[in-house]
Amino acid sequence: MRAWTAVAIAVVAALTGAGVAVTAATLANSTAEPEAYGLNEIARNGNVQGILYPGDPATEAALVQQEDERIVYTRRVASAAYWTLSVDGPYRFRTGDSWTIVLPGRELPYTVDDLRSLAPDTLVQNPDGSYLLRENVAVMQGATLSLNSVEVRLESTAAGFTSIVAFGGHLDLAGTRKAPTTVTSWDSVTDSPDEDTADGRAYLRAIGGSIRLSHADISSLGFWGGSTGGLAITGNDEADDTTLASSMEPTDDPLPVPAGAPVVDATAVFETTPPEDVEGMQTAASAGTSAAPREDLADLGLSTATILDSEITGNAFGIFVSSAENVTIERTVVTDSLVDGITLHRSVSSSRIADSQSSRNAVDGISLGRSTVGIRVDTVTVAENGRNGVSMDGQSLADGPSASGTAVESFGDNSVVGSTIDANGRYGMEITGGGDIDVSDNRFTANPDGLVVDRGADAVSITGNQFLEQTAAAVAIRDDVTDATVQDNTIRGGDTGIHVRNAAADVSANTLSDVTNHAVTLLGDVEGTAVAGNELGGTGQTALWSDSGFGAVIGENDLDSWRPAITPASVVGFVFQPLTVVWLLLALLLVGTALTRKDGQYGKIRDPYAERVPLTSLTRGVVSMDGSQGASVR
Numbered sequence: 001m002r003a004w005t006a007v008a009i010a011v012v013a014a015l016t017g018a019g020v021a022v023t024a025a026t027l028a029n030s031t032a033e034p035e036a037y038g039l040n041e042i043a044r045n046g047n048v049q050g051i052l053y054p055g056d057p058a059t060e061a062a063l064v065q066q067e068d069e070r071i072v073y074t075r076r077v078a079s080a081a082y083w084t085l086s087v088d089g090p091y092r093f094r095t096g097d098s099w100t101i102v103l104p105g106r107e108l109p110y111t112v113d114d115l116r117s118l119a120p121d122t123l124v125q126n127p128d129g130s131y132l133l134r135e136n137v138a139v140m141q142g143a144t145l146s147l148n149s150v151e152v153r154l155e156s157t158a159a160g161f162t163s164i165v166a167f168g169g170h171l172d173l174a175g176t177r178k179a180p181t182t183v184t185s186w187d188s189v190t191d192s193p194d195e196d197t198a199d200g201r202a203y204l205r206a207i208g209g210s211i212r213l214s215h216a217d218i219s220s221l222g223f224w225g226g227s228t229g230g231l232a233i234t235g236n237d238e239a240d241d242t243t244l245a246s247s248m249e250p251t252d253d254p255l256p257v258p259a260g261a262p263v264v265d266a267t268a269v270f271e272t273t274p275p276e277d278v279e280g281m282q283t284a285a286s287a288g289t290s291a292a293p294r295e296d297l298a299d300l301g302l303s304t305a306t307i308l309d310s311e312i313t314g315n316a317f318g319i320f321v322s323s324a325e326n327v328t329i330e331r332t333v334v335t336d337s338l339v340d341g342i343t344l345h346r347s348v349s350s351s352r353i354a355d356s357q358s359s360r361n362a363v364d365g366i367s368l369g370r371s372t373v374g375i376r377v378d379t380v381t382v383a384e385n386g387r388n389g390v391s392m393d394g395q396s397l398a399d400g401p402s403a404s405g406t407a408v409e410s411f412g413d414n415s416v417v418g419s420t421i422d423a424n425g426r427y428g429m430e431i432t433g434g435g436d437i438d439v440s441d442n443r444f445t446a447n448p449d450g451l452v453v454d455r456g457a458d459a460v461s462i463t464g465n466q467f468l469e470q471t472a473a474a475v476a477i478r479d480d481v482t483d484a485t486v487q488d489n490t491i492r493g494g495d496t497g498i499h500v501r502n503a504a505a506d507v508s509a510n511t512l513s514d515v516t517n518h519a520v521t522l523l524g525d526v527e528g529t530a531v532a533g534n535e536l537g538g539t540g541q542t543a544l545w546s547d548s549g550f551g552a553v554i555g556e557n558d559l560d561s562w563r564p565a566i567t568p569a570s571v572v573g574f575v576f577q578p579l580t581v582v583w584l585l586l587a588l589l590l591v592g593t594a595l596t597r598k599d600g601q602y603g604k605i606r607d608p609y610a611e612r613v614p615l616t617s618l619t620r621g622v623v624s625m626d627g628s629q630g631a632s633v634r
Contacts, residue, residue: 050363060224105142141168153186154202208236230315235323394434504528527551537561
C-alpha cells in the first residue's frame with residue numbers, strides 16, 4: 001500500500017513540475033532578445049540580424065576612405081582653381097589614376113549633349129542608344145546636370161569605377177512613364193551590370209546639393225558605406241583634412257588625356273595656393289571681403305531630394321540620406337539592397353516617405369537613425385526584409401560628456417501610419433528610444449515579433465493597428481519605456497498578444513483572438529501599467545499572466561472568448577484536484593489489496609457469493625396457506 005501511494009505522489013509531482021517547466025520555458029522564449037545588436041550579422045543565439053553582406057570588408061572600407069579623399073581633393077581643387085587660375089567654364093583634372101570633369105555653375109542645365117562635347121572620349125554612345133560614362137563628374141554649386149529619358153551606364157570594373165557627385169549642385173534625372181531615365185553600373189568586360197562590390201562600384205551622390213528623380217530606374221550602384229552606397233543625399237558635414245590632398249596628387253604614371261574640356265594641373269594650383277590656404281580664402285569670401293566664387297564650398301549646408309515614381313534595385317544602400325531636410329520619397333519601389341532599403345541616417349528632418357515599397361532588402365526596409373525628427377512614413381509596404389521592416393532609433397547621440405560635447409537629448413516626432421509590414425526576418429518594427437512617436441492604422445502580418453518598443457522610449461502611441469499571425473509577440477513594450485499607449489488594436493494569432501516587461505504602458509480597448517499562450521504578459525517592474533477594457537480571446541494557458549510582474553493595475557477585461565489549452569499542465573491541473581486525488585488513492589488501495597491476497601487465489605476469477613447459500617437450495621420453498629401460521633416448511 002505504501003509503495004503504490006508513493007508512486008501516485010511521484011507521478012503527481014512529476015507531471016505538475018513538467019507543467020510549470022513548460023510555462024516558464026514558453027515565457028522565456030516569448031521574451032527572448034538578441035545577444036547582438038549589429039546591423040548585418042546573425043547573433044550568437046540565432047536571432048536574425050540581417051543577411052550577411054556579400055562583399056569584401058577590407059578592400060571596400062579602404063575604397064570608401066579613398067573616395068572620401070577624392071571628394072575632399074576635388075572640392076579643394078575646384079575652389080583653388082577659381083581663385084588662382086580664374087578658370088571659367090568646365091574643365092577636368094586628374095585625381096589619382098582617374099579623371100574628374102568639373103561642371104561649374106551656370107544658368108542653363110548641362111545635358112547629355114553638353115557632356116558629349118566636353119568628354120567625347122569618356123562619354124560614348126552605344127549602338128542601343130545608351131551611354132557609357134568612363135569619367136567622374138562633379139556638378140558644382142549653381143550648376144544643374146539634367147539626364148532626361150536617357151540610359152547612362154557608369155563604368156564599373158575591377159580596374160576602377162566612376163561617379164556623379166553634386167557639390168552643392170543639382171542632379172535632375174527626370175524621365176517619363178514610357179521613357180524613364182536609367183542609371184546603372186556597367187562592367188565592360190562582362191558587358192553587364194557590375195554585381196561585385198569587392199573592388200568598388202559606381203554611385204550617385206549629392207553633397208549639400210539636391211537630387212530630383214522622376215520616373216527613374218536606378219540599379220546595381222554603390223558599395224560598403226552610406227556615402228558610396230548607390231544613391232546618397234548627404235549634407236556638407238564632413239571635415240576637410242588638408243593632408244588628404246597629397247594622396248590624390250598625380251603619380252608619374254602616364255594617363256591618356258581625354259579630348260574635350262581643358263585640363264587643369266592640380267599640382268600647379270596647389271603650388272600657387274597651398275591646400276591649407278584654400279579654407280582661409282573661402283572663409284574670407286563668405287564674410288564678404290571678396291566676391292565668392294561659384295566653387296566656394298565652405299558652407300553648402302543641408303541637402304534635399306525629391307524622388308517620385310522611381311525604382312531602385314540592387315544598390316548597396318537603396319537610398320541613403322544624411323544631414324538633409326525636406327526629403328520626399330513617393331510612389332517609389334526599393335528592392336534587393338545589400339544593406340538597408342531606405343536609410344535616413346543622421347540629422348534628417350521634415351521629410352516624408354509615402355505610397356512606396358521597400359522589400360527584400362538584406363537588413364532593414366526603412367531605417368530612421370538617431371537625430372532624425374519630423375519624419376512621416378505614410379502608406380508604405382515593407383516586406384520580406386532580412387532584419388526589421390522599420391527601425392526607428394531616437395536615442396541621444398551621447399549619454400554623457402564626450403569629446404565632441406554632444407547634447408544628450410533624444411529625438412522623435414516621427415510617425416508610421418497606414419502601412420503594411422509583412423514577413424520580415426526579425427521584427428516588423430523596432431522603436432529604440434526617442435519620444436512622441438505615432439504608430440497607427442498599420443497592418444502587421446507574419447513577422448516573428450510585430451512591434452517592439454524598448455530602451456527608454458517615451459510617449460509612444462500604438463493605436464488602431466492590426467497584428468495578424470505574428471510568431472511570438474504582437475506587441476512588446478520593455479526596458480524602461482516610460483509612457484506607451486496600446487489601444488484599439490486588433491491582434492489575431494501568435495504566441496503572445498501584448499508583452500510588457502520592466503516598462504509602463506496603458507493597455508486598453510484591444511481585441512485579441514486565437515492567441516495560443518497568453519493574451520497579455522506582465523514581467524518585472526511594470527509600475528505605471530494598466531490593463532483594462534480588453535477582449536482577451538484564445539486557447540492558451542492563461543489569458544493574463546502577471547505572476548512575474550509587480551506594480552500593474554489590472555482592471556476588468558472580457559475573458560468570455562478565452563479557452564484554456566489542453567497541455568500537460570492543464571491536464572495535471574484538471575485531474576489532480578484534491579478530491580480526485582483521494583478517490584484515485586482509494587482505487588489504488590483496492591487494486592493493490594486485490595492483487596496481493598495471501599489465500600493462494602491470486603489471479604483467479606471466483607464467485608463473490610460462493611459463501612452465501614440461497615434458501616431454495618435447502619427446501620422447495622412451498623408453504624400451505626392454511627397452515628402458514630406456525631407451520632413448518634415442507
